[in-house]
Amino acid sequence: MSILLSDDTRVVIQGITGREASMVTEYILQYGTKVVGGVTPGKSGQMVRGVPVYNTISELMGEQQANTSLVYVPPGAVLDAVREAVDSGIKLIVIITENVPQHDSIKINWLAKKAGAKVIGPNSVGMISPAHHVKLGAIGGDNTERCFVPGTVGVISRSGGMTAETAWMVKRAGFGVSTCISIGGDPIIGTPPVELLKMFQEDEGTEAVVMFGEPGTSFEEDAANFVKSGGFTKPLIAFVAGKFTESMPEGTVFGHAASIISKGMGKPSTKMKKLEEAGALIAYSHDDIIPLLKQIFEKR
Amino acid sequence: MARILENYGLDILKAEGILVVEFSVATSPEEAGAFAEKIGRPVVVKALVPIGKRGKAGAVKFADNSQEATEAARSLLGTEVKGYPVKKVLVAEKVQATNELYFSISINPSSAQIAVVVSLSGGVDIEEVAANSPEKIVTYFSNPLEEFASHHSLEIMSKVGLEGRNLVKVAGLLRKFYQIFNKYDATLLEINPLFITSEGNVIVPACMLSVDDGALFRQKELANVAHEGSERSWKPLTxxxxxxxxxxxxxxxxxxxxxxxxxxxxxxxxxxxxxxxxxxxxxxxxxxxxxxxxxxxxxxxxxxxxxxxxxxxxxxxxxxxxxxxxxxxxxxxxxxxxxxxxxxxxxxxxxxxxxxxxxxxxxxxxxxxxxxxxxxxxxxxxxxxxxxxxxxxxxxxxxxxx
Structure with missing residues (x-):
């Protein structure tokens, strides 16, 4: 089981004719993802790895029924792409594009909210649900099973690369994943961890969640408050990278754009303390995820 | 986020029709003195570096005449302020104000909104005002899909306590600030202080502007003046x-x-x-x-x-x-x-x-x-x-x- 993705996931790729998008199209098709079409204005009638290209989503919807969009258009075109997707009734939009202007990102959030759609990203490496053989984005590359095997652990990660490495820790511990989400490295993203924890709480196929956190934002603090208030009652393993940034000059970005401590906010130590107080299991080293998972599942 | 040096920020405000103080950029003490001489009034001399809180860092000096301006510039040029070498100073006319207001417009990431913060207690650290007398600050979060209408601006300025002619005037200005914030893909526009003079004029003596470096592709005229990448290291590159x-x-x-x-x-x-x-x-x-x-x-x-x-x-x-x-x-x-x-x-x-x-x-x-x-x-x-x-x-x- 899983959240957000299912056997019914039917994908349209916006910007499918780009270099990275067409490579990813091949990988996700190989994995089993149902890609019903791609959109690049002016390229209707072309094919990308056997997938038909349309000028617009509405043109595609005449022939296909997409319910999920994977966005690969350039930064300045993302806002319009999301508008098109929500106007076409698409309810899950995954934005891979990096460097989306912040003024556009805030509008994207509100457009999605108004339409009752979920946005993952921008600046996400994608998401995956192995039990359904669905993945969106470069996640797992051409060797998906290496890190991602089916199971009952949800993964939420602020880092794209560490989504795979964290899922691999789950695999090493002898377990598998339900849904893994790279939420995006930007300060303004569509779906913060709390929203995902809500869904994982509801999902019968998820028994525990591992969260990969970073400095900056209040995502982890918000998650801690959510757990404390009883919103998420399953075991939560939390890791927060970048403890060293606390001894660096404030206001410096290390890693992702959102990874910045300013005015004393966003410190990994504060995040870990709040998560621990809320009852989460803290992995002080990323390697600790393995024994913590074993501890959770051996208790049962 | 890319910081824009103050002179460029003031240029933008001026070009958008906002009344700003007379100012000039000087690269030598003599140039600073000459500008003070030309305007014939007391001036403020500030190190032109892309950081805030320069007053606290000793990088803002007051001068009553040309000679003092020359000296002030001499004491700043060639020094370092928080790691930034001072190669230029901003010389601006000193304005007598009866009121000093605070304005900031910024992006609030967690709620994906634009935050407008206004106070009648400008000219000092807004953090101190927030800590000691939070009632003097009005914060408003806008819906980014909707227009920031005239009535929004009037509501904010009225709530903070402005009345009469000043209310109408300053509310108009706030709306203009908001439009500029959007037009230039800004992440922060801070005006501290905004002066109201005894004649009832509203004038901007200083501004801090940061723009989104992810948006520079559509802000071509800013690309040359943005200190891009400065957020990755708040110091000059090694x-x-x-x-x-x-x-x-x-x-x-x-x-x-x-x-x-x-x-x-x-x-x-x-x-x-x-x-x-x-x-x-x-x-x-x-x-x-x-x-x-x-x-x-x-x-x-x-x-x-x-x-x-x-x-x-x-x-x-x-x-x-x-x-x-x-x-x-x-x-x-x-x-x-x-x-x-x-x-x-x-x-x-x-x-x-x-x-x-x-x-x-x-x-x-x-x-x-x-x-x-x-x-x-x-x-x-x-x-x-x-x-x-x-x-x-x-x-x-x-x-x-x-």
């Missing part, structure tokens, strides 16, 4: 940082190569992924080692970028070892990375038998990558070693070989 920037900019759309030089340390740090590099740095410290730089690379960089980055990292005189680690890659090609690293090491005459190098680089095309690394005598690991364990191995190897 020589090596500048060289890495050049390496990256040669092929800006393929892969990432970022470098931050640090004080002390002896491990050349070359790690991949936004999260992976943070984790690796923590683990090196936890194992008792100390990196001499921070680096983040990835996104399937071409060989030249990896090579250029490795060379820059190894060129720092305090480097006594090299640690390369990243997560299992989704699309980054390990063989391409390996070629770049080996090329840099060979060219610099580094012998892996005596110079500690540990690599942990699992991912796409790893078999070929490992072959290249091993052939060059470089200790290499794949997924059999976690990133944390690889960091421990690096620190251990440093101790063995040094």
């Amino acid at each position: 020589e090596i940082e500048r060289r890495v920037q050049e390496v990256h900019d040669k092929d800006p759309y393929r892969g990432t190569a970022r470098y931050t030089e640090l004080d002390g340390g002896d491990i050349g740090f070359m790690c991949g992924g936004g999260g992976g590099s943070l984790l690796s740095f923590d683990e090196i410290l936890a194992a008792g080692g100390k990196p001499t730089n921070y680096t983040e690379f990835g996104g399937n960089p071409p060989e030249d970028k990896v090579y250029g980055l490795a060379k820059c990292i190894l060129s720092k005189s305090s480097v006594n070892g090299l640690f390369v680690a990243h997560n299992i890659t989704n699309n980054t090609q390990v063989d391409v990375e390996a070629r770049g690293i080996v090329r840099a090491i060979k060219e610099m005459g580094i012998d892996p038998a005596t110079f500690p190098i540990v690599t942990r680089m699992p991912g796409v095309n790893e078999a070929e990558g490992f072959r290249i690394l091993k052939e060059a005598g470089i200790e290499c690991y794949g997924e059999e070693l976690t990133m944390a364990t690889a960091a421990k191995r690096m620190v251990e190897k440093m101790k063995q070989l040094l």
Whole structure:
């Protein structure tokens, strides 16, 4: 089981004719993802790895029924792409594009909210649900099973690369994943961890969640408050990278754009303390995820 | 986020029809004195550097006449303010105000809104006002899909306590600030203070403007004046940082190569992924080692970028070892990375038998990558070693070989 993705996931790729998008199209098709079409204005009638290209989503919807969009258009075109997707009734939009202007990102959030759609990203490496053989984005590359095997652990990660490495820790511990989400490295993203924890709480196929956190934002603090208030009652393993940034000059970005401590906010130590107080299991080293998972599942 | 120097910020406000003080940029004490002479009134002389709170840093001086202005400029030029060399000063007319207001417009990431903060207690640190008398501050969050209408602006200014002619006048100005904030893809526009003079004029003496560097592609006129990248290091770039920037900019759309030089340390740090590099740095410290730089690379960089980055990292005189680690890659090609690293090491005459190098680089095309690394005598690991364990191995190897 899983959240957000299912056997019914039917994908349209916006910007499918780009270099990275067409490579990813091949990988996700190989994995089993149902890609019903791609959109690049002016390229209707072309094919990308056997997938038909349309000028617009509405043109595609005449022939296909997409319910999920994977966005690969350039930064300045993302806002319009999301508008098109929500106007076409698409309810899950995954934005891979990096460097989306912040003024556009805030509008994207509100457009999605108004339409009752979920946005993952921008600046996400994608998401995956192995039990359904669905993945969106470069996640797992051409060797998906290496890190991602089916199971009952949800993964939420602020880092794209560490989504795979964290899922691999789950695999090493002898377990598998339900849904893994790279939420995006930007300060303004569509779906913060709390929203995902809500869904994982509801999902019968998820028994525990591992969260990969970073400095900056209040995502982890918000998650801690959510757990404390009883919103998420399953075991939560939390890791927060970048403890060293606390001894660096404030206001410096290390890693992702959102990874910045300013005015004393966003410190990994504060995040870990709040998560621990809320009852989460803290992995002080990323390697600790393995024994913590074993501890959770051996208790049962 | 890219900071815009104050003179450019004031230029923008002026071009948008807002009344700003008379000002000029001077690169010598004499130029500063000449401008004060020309306007014939007391002036303010400020170090022109892209940081806030310059008053507290002693970088703002007042001068009653041309001679004092010359002296003030002389005392600032050539100094450093929070690491920034002062090459220019801003000389602006000093205005007598009866009221000083505070305005800021910024993006509030957690609610994805634009936050407007207004207070009648301007001219001082807004953090202090917020701590001591929060009732004097009005904060308003806008819906980014809707227009910031005239009535929104009037409501805010009325709530903060303005009345009569000032209310109408300042509310109009606030709306204009909001439009400018949107038009220029700003992340922060702060006017502190805004002056209301005894004649009832509203005039801007200072401004702080930051724009979104992700939006510079559609803000062409700002690209030249934005101190891009300043958020990654709130100080001028070092020589090596500048060289890495050049390496990256040669092929800006393929892969990432970022470098931050640090004080002390002896491990050349070359790690991949936004999260992976943070984790690796923590683990090196936890194992008792100390990196001499921070680096983040990835996104399937071409060989030249990896090579250029490795060379820059190894060129720092305090480097006594090299640690390369990243997560299992989704699309980054390990063989391409390996070629770049080996090329840099060979060219610099580094012998892996005596110079500690540990690599942990699992991912796409790893078999070929490992072959290249091993052939060059470089200790290499794949997924059999976690990133944390690889960091421990690096620190251990440093101790063995040094």
